Amino acid sequence: MQLKAQSKWGWLIASYLFLAGLGGGAYVTGVVADFVGGDWAALAKIGVALGFPCVLVGSVFLIADLGTPANFWRAFMRPGTSWVARGTIIISIFMVIGFLHIALWLWPFGVLEEGSGVRHVIGVVGAVFAFGTMIYTGLLLGANRPIAFWSTALVPVLFLVSALSTGTMAVILISALGGEGHSGPVSTLARVDIVLLVLEAIVIVMYLQATHRVPESRAAARLVLSGSVAPLFWLGVAAFGLAVPLVLELLSAYALDGSGAAVVAALAAVSGLAGGWCLRQVVLSGGVQAPLRAGRFEFALPNV
Amino acid sequence: MPRYGFVIDLKRCYGCYSCQVTCKAANHTPKGIDWARCVPAETGTYPTALRQMLPLVCQQCREPACKEVCPTGATSQDENGIVLVDKNLCMGCKACIMACPYGARQTAEKWQTYFPDADGGLDPYEAYAKKEWEKTHGYGMATKCDYCKDRVSEGRLPACVESCPAKARHFGDLDDPESEISILIRREYGFQLNPEFGTDPACFYLPPR
Ligand code: SF4
Ligand code: SF4
Secondary structure, rough: OOOOOOOOHHHHHHHHHHHEEEEEEOOOOOHHHHHHOHHHHHHHHHHHHHHHHHHHHHHHHHHHHOOHHHHHHHOOOOOOOHHHHHHHHHHHHHHHOOOOOOHOOOOOOOOOOOHHHHHHHHHHHHHHHHHHHHHHHHHHOOOOOOOOOOOOOOOHHHHHHHHHHHHHHHHHHHHHHOOOOOHHHHHHHHHHHHHHHHHHHHHHHHHHHHOOOOHHHHHHHHHHHOOOOHHHHHHHHHHHHHHHHHHHHHHHHHOOOOOHHHHHHHHHHHHHHHHHHHHHHHHHHHOEEOOOEEEEEEEOOOOO | OOOOEEEEEOOOOOOOOOHHHHHOOOOOOOOOOOOEEEEEEEEEOOOOEEEEEEEEEEOOOOOOOHHHHHHOOOEOOOOOOOOOOOOOOOOOOOOHHHHHHOOOOOOOOOOOOOOOOOOOOHHHHHHHHHHHHHHHHHOOOOOOOOOHHHEEEEEEEEHHHHHHHOOOOOEEOOOOOOOHHHHHHHHHOOOOOOOOOOOOOOEEOOOOO
16 A cells, blocks of 8 residues: 655645744844844844745735635634634734834834834844744644644654744845844854754654654655655755755854855855755655555555 | 534445545546545455455534635534535635545635646536636635535535445534434444544544454
8 A cells, every 4th residue: 555645735835834933033042132122133133034924925926826816815714723723813913013023113214223222122022923923834734633743742843943933044044145144243143044044854754754643654754764855854854954054054153254154154045045945845745644544455545 | 513423434435536526526626636535444464364445525524624724714613513615705815725634625726627628628517617616615715615505594404425326425413412423433333533632523434344
């Protein structure tokens, strides 16, 4: 019996999961940087500025995946029903706050520039919804009972860690492009990301380790580690997503300085961001449905 | 109110796909959509290998996994326990397709022809089916088996039950202890598929040989 993975949620949904995480992570990075203040001010602005647009573009991917997008607004009408509905509301609130934060602080109005009180309050509330955005994308997959590879408590954790890491890297990348890549805060941020990457690697190992209980998750792990998804996993996630950024960030934070450090940090970020997308796609492509059982027979569902 | 259910006798089914084809004819479903279908499986090795067919329909679960994930309220249950999709409410997010353990939900992107003529056009039968499908359903939204609700309300049997030449399919009222299906479930060890998903299906199977 050959168990197959789902094919209904593809790269559009992977891009949505990736961008929603990235936006939430960058925003939280920005808010934290704003609390630190001082020479972190530039990073704070970059992080906050990335939140809303990334999640907005992500939502466009999500809507593009709908079969009847004209009914999209109905997802707001039944918040009690499901994680899709609750998530839609969470990310909408996040986008509203993220938008206001940008509009009132960065452009076109600078009214929040003076005094940090109100800005910090907005930032904390926004960060709560940013965390909601990062975590719910994992809960959403977990609602699918027949797909054991998704219904584990580790998917939301994995997506959260990856979201924080890709968010950090996006901030590093933009500041490096803006010529800030060798400032003290950027190299501190790279050190934070090193911790996040190590954490992410540990969560991925635990996640794949916990797949032995049922045939569908064993099939998923086989698909990811040695099957048709393996190139994306080993190259995209393990190499570009974890190993390359880890080595480059270690170099840029501890061995290099000046513009060399900036270039290396930017390369690490580009590689790590690509890896973040691959991670979402790998998890989606591993969505193997449980076989149906009758007596001694196990039936694999075709075209799910 | 009757609580409609199915009994599918696995030892009688010989995998002729009549149910699958009759369902398409009765419901005008486009290519790629099979609300009723037969899935084969094998077990053992030669010379003791066995092959078995599993006929599937929507299990009209009492606790439908599909309804639990539907964000728009498009999925509902009627008074007979039939799970329905309102095509005007569905946004086509496919969450229900992922959540259903029985592969009962499917969605069509566009009409694809089975029998294209020389210039890819539709023959009159397919043109009719296309028109009917667009009237009752359409493209992009989730669709599923409704136990031939309209036929049943006229006192007829679901199309797949009527056409099964092996008499492997039985339809009736689960709440009536004297109905044919209730008696079959009691006497012949009827069971539900994959009860671990906790959906409490209204479709019961009688064991294979
Ligand atoms: S079989 Fe699937 S589509 Fe049918 S009611 Fe159960 S969960 Fe819903
Ligand atoms: S595809 Fe339609 S019926 Fe299915 S969960 Fe989404 S809105 Fe509900």
